Amino acid sequence: MRSPEDWLKQALVILRREGVEGVRVERLARDLSISKGSFYWHFRDRSDLLGRMLDYWDSEMTGAIIEETERKGGTPVQRLWTIMTTVRRRHAADFDVAVRAWAAFDRTAAKVVKRVDARRLDFVRSRFRELGFRGRALDTRTRLFVHYVSTEPSILPRPPAAEGEKLARAALSLLTARPDDQGQG
Amino acid sequence: MRSPEDWLKQALVILRREGVEGVRVERLARDLSISKGSFYWHFRDRSDLLGRMLDYWDSEMTGAIIEETERKGGTPVQRLWTIMTTVRRRHAADFDVAVRAWAAFDRTAAKVVKRVDARRLDFVRSRFRELGFRGRALDTRTRLFVHYVSTEPSILPRPPAAEGEKLARAALSLLTARPDDQGQG
DNA sequence: CAGCTTACATACGCCCACGTATGGTACTGA
DNA sequence: TCAGTACCATACGTGGGCGTATGTAAGCTG
Numbered sequence: 001m002r003s004p005e006d007w008l009k010q011a012l013v014i015l016r017r018e019g020v021e022g023v024r025v026e027r028l029a030r031d032l033s034i035s036k037g038s039f040y041w042h043f044r045d046r047s048d049l050l051g052r053m054l055d056y057w058d059s060e061m062t063g064a065i066i067e068e069t070e071r072k073g074g075t076p077v078q079r080l081w082t083i084m085t086t087v088r089r090r091h092a093a094d095f096d097v098a099v100r101a102w103a104a105f106d107r108t109a110a111k112v113v114k115r116v117d118a119r120r121l122d123f124v125r126s127r128f129r130e131l132g133f134r135g136r137a138l139d140t141r142t143r144l145f146v147h148y149v150s151t152e153p154s155i156l157p158r159p160p161a162a163e164g165e166k167l168a169r170a171a172l173s174l175l176t177a178r179p180d181d182q183g184q185g
Numbered sequence: 186m187r188s189p190e191d192w193l194k195q196a197l198v199i200l201r202r203e204g205v206e207g208v209r210v211e212r213l214a215r216d217l218s219i220s221k222g223s224f225y226w227h228f229r230d231r232s233d234l235l236g237r238m239l240d241y242w243d244s245e246m247t248g249a250i251i252e253e254t255e256r257k258g259g260t261p262v263q264r265l266w267t268i269m270t271t272v273r274r275r276h277a278a279d280f281d282v283a284v285r286a287w288a289a290f291d292r293t294a295a296k297v298v299k300r301v302d303a304r305r306l307d308f309v310r311s312r313f314r315e316l317g318f319r320g321r322a323l324d325t326r327t328r329l330f331v332h333y334v335s336t337e338p339s340i341l342p343r344p345p346a347a348e349g350e351k352l353a354r355a356a357l358s359l360l361t362a363r364p365d366d367q368g369q370g
Numbered sequence: 371c372a373g374c375t376t377a378c379a380t381a382c383g384c385c386c387a388c389g390t391a392t393g394g395t396a397c398t399g400a
Numbered sequence: 401t402c403a404g405t406a407c408c409a410t411a412c413g414t415g416g417g418c419g420t421a422t423g424t425a426a427g428c429t430g
Contacts, residue, residue, distance in 0.1 A: 001406095001407070001408085002407090002408090017289065017290065018289060018290040019204070019206075019286050019289060019290065021204075021206040022290060024386090024387065024388090025387075025388070025389090026386080026387060026388080027387090034408075034409090035408065035409050035410075036388090036389085036408095036409090036410095037407080037408045037409055037410080038407070038408055038409090040389070040390080041406080041407060041408070042407090045388080045389070046387095046388075046389090094289075097282075097285060097286055097289065098286060098289070100282060100286075100340055101204050101282055101283060101285075101286030104202065104203060104204060104279075104282065104283070105202060105203040105204065105207065114342065117341055117342055118342070121341070121342075136351065136352070136355050137355070137359075139352060139355075140352055140355040140356050140359055141359070143337070143341055143352065143356075144329065144333060144356055144359070146341065147332075147333060147336070147337045147340060147341055148329060148332060148333070150340070151332070151336060151340065152328070152332045155285055155332060155335070155336065156302055156306070156328055156331065156332055157299065157302055157303070157306075166321065167321070167324060167325055167328065170321050170322070170324075170325040171325050171328075171329055174322075174325055174326070174329070174359075174360075175359075177364070179362070186376095186377070186378085187377085187378090209416090209417065209418090210417075210418070210419090211416080211417060211418080212417090219378075219379090220378065220379050220380075221378095221379085221380095221418090221419090222377075222378045222379050222380080223377065223378055223379090225419075225420080226376080226377055226378065227377090230418080230419070231417095231418075231419090371430105372429100372430095373428105373429085373430095374427105374428085374429080374430105375426100375427085375428080375429100376425100376426085376427080376428095377424100377425090377426090377427105378423105378424085378425085378426100379422100379423080379424080379425100380421100380422085380423075380424100381420100381421085381422085381423100382419105382420085382421080382422100383418105383419095383420090383421105384417100384418080384419090384420105385416105385417090385418085386415105386416090386417090386418105387414100387415090387416090387417105388413105388414085388415085388416105389412105389413095389414090390411100390412080390413085391410100391411085391412080391413100392409100392410085392411085392412100393408105393409080393410080393411100394407100394408085394409075394410100395406100395407085395408085395409100396405105396406090396407090396408105397404100397405090397406080397407105398403100398404085398405080398406100399402105399403095399404090399405105400401100400402090400403090400404105
């Protein structure tokens with residue numbers, strides 16, 4: 001007795017580890033020790049599953065993180081820091097890399113990525129605006145931050161966790177420092 | 186009469202647009218209007234082609250760019266700028282996204298990525314060191330720069346070319362500014 | 371011009387994945 | 401107890417890709 005969530009979760013495990021191409025119906029069935037019959041009971045077809053995966057990614061790796069950040073509250077810098085730690089805790093960057101590679105050849109995925117990017121950029125831009133940045137300085141910091149947080153943790157060689165956290169803090173300091181501040185990052 | 190280079194080039198076109206999974210022997214043959222027989226004359230098998238693609242990526246998207254940068258010369262900041270423009274001109278970031286997604290489930294690709302990352306980080310770190318950065322400030326700037334240049338141009342929504350160049354310049358200013366400098370980025 | 375090599379074309383067997391059809395079992399309400 | 405539904409197993413047809421076996425035409429080479 002498998003729920004659609006069981007299939008979805010396993011699909012996401014594979015997505016993170018191997019990308020979309022690893023997400024195959026019969027393979028998931030083997031992983032879950034069940035037959036394809038179950039899958040086609042819960043899902044219309046493979047593309048139905050893929051669509052739901054994109055929805056999940058959108059809501060869990062963007063919506064939920066923004067909401068958690070707003071719930072926790074704090075100064076703009078503290079909120080940006082909350083984003084960084086939450087993203088790391090959820091291994092969100094692994095999903096990002098997989099989904100973005102997927103979006104390179106899939107219209108549906110590309111649409112979701114576009115929407116997600118806009119939402120992330122908007123949220124982060126608002127924080128930097130609260131910090132007093134305007135114009136190109138605002139755009140640059142926003143893009144650098146969103147890009148860094150979205151994919152860096154899964155791309156460059158990972159330092160040990162403690163060192164990784166210090167590097168993230170330093171990056172945040174660097175991006176949030178006003179040009180006339182002293183001694184940051 | 187196709188050369189191995191014809192196959193390799195077409196394979197790279199597909200890699201950039203669709204990722205490794207799009208790189209299929211029979212599909213490339215159709216693209217080139219020739220039969221599989223040719224492919225298996227020039228290549229041992231599919232994985233032979235994939236290996237050569239990784240070699241090409243390594244040498245063209247890292248080695249060649251570093252060499253071009255050193256040939257052009259200039260101040261450390263000018264050299265970093267050369268890297269940024271060269272990467273954009275070659276669409277290197279598109280390849281990066283594809284290869285990194287590939288490396289998530291392929292040991293061979295992962296090894297090449299690791300080597301490439303080390304080389305890029307080393308080169309860029311040397312430039313930031315010449316600019317006077319040390320310790321964590323050095324590491325942070327190095328990682329931010331390499332990560333930004335490697336994948337940003339293919340990930341976040343692309344601004345028009347002119348605006349993209351200004352954003353890149355602003356990012357470079359921000360990353361190369363000393364904490365005691367005024368009015369940058 | 372016979373014979374060898376280059377550079378393909380064609381055909382085949384294999385495997386794996388998709389989606390469907392069909393059948394089975396366990397529970398559930400009347 | 402019996403129909404009905406939820407949930408799954410199994411078997412099948414189809415298609416695409418891989419690699420190999422074999423054929424073949426064109427160009428040297430002596």
